[in-house]
Amino acid sequence: MKRLRQLEQQNGRLKKMVADRDLDIDVLKEIRRLRASVRPVQSPCVRLILGHAIDVGLSVAAGGLGQTVGAR
DSSP states (O other): OHHHHHHHHHHHHHHHHHHHHHHHHHHHHHHHHHHHHSOOOOOHHHHHHHHHHHHHHHHHHHTOTTOOOOOO
16 A cells, blocks of 8 residues: 555645646747747847746746746
């Protein structure tokens, strides 16, 4: 019984990892789609705002608002 419980817990963790990975993939696809649809902008202010939005999106995909991964 103990081994069965351990396997069920491990299975739950693995299912969560797969769901998180799938969500990350969906977020990154959406970011790629949005970046492709945005015309290149010369304004530094707009570039800063767009860059920040992408950083936040990747941060959420990475698992938290406090962790920002490089997007540029």
